Amino acid sequence: MEKKPKEILKIIQSGEHLFIPHISVDSVIFGYETNELQVLLLEVSDKVWMLPGGYVLKEEDLDTAAHRNVIERIGLENIFLKQFHTFGQSDRSFKNEIAQLFSHLSLPETEGLWIQERFISVAYYALVNKALAHPKPNFFTQRCQWHSVQQLPKLLLDHERIITAALAAFQSDLAAYPLAYHLLPKKFTMPELHGAFQTIHQKQLDRSRFQKKMFEYDVFERLEPRGGVAHRRPYLYRHRES
Amino acid sequence: MEKKPKEILKIIQSGEHLFIPHISVDSVIFGYETNELQVLLLEVSDKVWMLPGGYVLKEEDLDTAAHRNVIERIGLENIFLKQFHTFGQSDRSFKNEIAQLFSHLSLPETEGLWIQERFISVAYYALVNKALAHPKPNFFTQRCQWHSVQQLPKLLLDHERIITAALAAFQSDLAAYPLAYHLLPKKFTMPELHGAFQTIHQKQLDRSRFQKKMFEYDVFERLEPRGGVAHRRPYLYRHRES
DNA sequence: TATCATTGTGACAATTTGACACAAAGTAAA
DNA sequence: TTTACTTTGTGTCAAATTGTCACAATGATA
Secondary structure, eight states, X not given: OOSOHHHHHHHHHHHHHHEEXXXXXXXXXXXXXXXXXXXXXXXXXXXXXXXXEEEEETTSOHHHHHHHHXXXXXXXXXXXXXXXXXXXXXXXXXXXXXXXXXXXXXXXXXXXXXXXXXXXXXEEEXXXXXXXXXXXXXXXXXXXXXXETTSOOEESTTHHHHHHHHHHHHHHHHTTSOGGGGGSOSSEEHHHHHHHXXXXXXXXXXXXXXXXXXXHHTOEEEEEEXXXXXXXXXXXXEETTO | OOSOHHHHHHHHHHHHHHEEEEEEEEEEEEEEETTEEEEEEEEEETTEEEOOEEEEETTSOHHHHHHHHHHHHHOOOSOEEEEEEEEOOTTOBOHHHHHHHHHHTTOOOOSSOGGGSBOEEEEEXXXXXXXXXXXXXXXXXXXXXXXXXXXXXXXXXXXXXXXHHHHHHHHHHHTTSOGGGGGSOSSEEHHHHHHHHHHHHTSOOOHHHHHHHHHHHTXXXXXXXXXXXXXXOOEEEEETTO
8 A cells, every 4th residue: 555546546547458358367365274274365445355366468368367466466486276166247346446445545536447347257266385475465455364264354245255165166176186285384294184174174084084095195205204292203295296 | 141241240340339348158058869968069160160159248147148148049948057167268269260251251351350359258068958959050150050079070269178178067067966857858767867877977877876876866756657668667757946 | 478678676795984993102291 | 211191193893885786577569
């Protein structure tokens, strides 16, 4: 929120020539810490939050646009990112939000600014190692923070529904491939991975069975045990392709 | 192909004011007949085919647009329709195809016609009872016909990839819910449903096991047996919600 | 009345999953 | 130094699910 109002107006207006109109990409960026699944949100106005997102450059692939937007938000490359649904209700627009912002910034009233139009949003979910992420807000927002998916704040438009759908997609994908490792540091222990799975699915999973299942995927490599604990030292593992 | 060239030009031009630019919906409409899974395709030019699709009206929900387009193509309401992916490679445009069509119709050369721009396409798959469908071509196309998914003709753009993805989505969804009944008449026998499943998954499934599984869903109602066969008469079933 | 092809379902083996037990391993307290 | 304590890794066995196959039921046709 350091930018001057006129500058913001200029940026908004120039976007019209850069981006494909009516299309946005929104990302549900998942992070994990001590048995809590979190999503990264931006604060648009007092106590109202929104998903990070952006627009697609005229000559840019959709997936690339989503990547670019996530990278801008957390300063991290090589994140896991997957498209899961496109939201296209006809009432999806920031008409009022932008008008409010403009009046708040004492900018002239606008009608039909491209950014106020109806948007069809292609939604992605991302899995990141929270410890390496450096969240930063964009022009429109004051803060960029992690929130527990268990207690989300008030959200703009249909963004709560998007998060719910993202979680469902993630849970479903997790049944086919142990993606949860993306949320953890490069090296992690089985109890840690186990905890992440339990948190994501919100239910208990038998440890013995879980460990056997993970071995069956044949993608985790056992490394040295990690010490410094007052009990049996857990082995560290890493995913073969990362 | 009964329309006059000038009329077509007019229709194309007027679309610019009606539809959201750069966004299309494409539908993979699945049909089924005697152990063959088929998709409905439109012939754009000699031996080159495309998926049925269309555009989204400025004030129309995305799902509604998809429905409208499918209904226009087969004259059937109440079809099962589900969004499965959005395709957004930056090179997705009918630039050349439209230019060819125009030259073929002796229309003036055009550049930057809205329909020639890059399109992001939200793809849906539909399941229909082929026996009730009445496929009809649109202005641009000469024919609208069913094709076996096993031997697809030459297709425009990434439409073959879209069909592949649709089939994968359908197969995956079929593991969670016995959607295959949408492809059959209202009343059907277990062997028929069994055949549809086998065709869709392209593999053998044990009959006994299959039937038990279907009963577990608790959505099929057993009706009277169907006669007229030189052996034990199979029971008819129907889905409770249709 | 016997034959034939197809359908509906039961029996049992093979496999997968769930629940739980217990030894291994290390620190910290006695 | 020994014992207690906690967490980890894995084995065992029962329960549930899935796969295979067999066989009786059924009705037209020979």
